[in-house]
Amino acid sequence: MTIVTQQSVLPQHTSAPALPVVLEPDEVTAARVEQLCEVIMKKCLWQFHSRSWDRLRQNERILGMTTSLLKDEQVDVSDPLDRCYWVDARYLAESYRERFEWFHDMSAEQIDHLLSALTERLNVLTVTKSLNEELTDQHY
Numbered sequence: 001m002t003i004v005t006q007q008s009v010l011p012q013h014t015s016a017p018a019l020p021v022v023l024e025p026d027e028v029t030a031a032r033v034e035q036l037c038e039v040i041m042k043k044c045l046w047q048f049h050s051r052s053w054d055r056l057r058q059n060e061r062i063l064g065m066t067t068s069l070l071k072d073e074q075v076d077v078s079d080p081l082d083r084c085y086w087v088d089a090r091y092l093a094e095s096y097r098e099r100f101e102w103f104h105d106m107s108a109e110q111i112d113h114l115l116s117a118l119t120e121r122l123n124v125l126t127v128t129k130s131l132n133e134e135l136t137d138q139h140y
Helices: 026-043 052-070 080-099 101-105 108-128
Strands: 002-005 020-023
16 A cells, blocks of 8 residues: 655645645555455355356345445345345454454455446456356246
């Protein structure tokens, strides 16, 4: 992570300190996405639904809830299916916080960006480039 100091746009007579701007290079994001994916691939059985639409829906719901939990936001679990997704999201959020110290220093915007990239990557791995022919079988 690179920290750059932003030039102050305040008049010369003000003594306000310059604000730090945090830059996240794409390589850092990509490496973090792979670390997060590895946890899912090794610890989460929900990635193995047999239909592509199930996988896409669960990726969106579980990772969406995980994003909210990582940002300490409330999650609506009024629907029974959402409660099921919430359990997986809660496990994932706790695992991420425990394993990766850098989560504690991330802003809500950075978490949104990272988990969005993770969702895209997981969709590619579990649906788009999956070799499982059952995913596209109309009779299954």
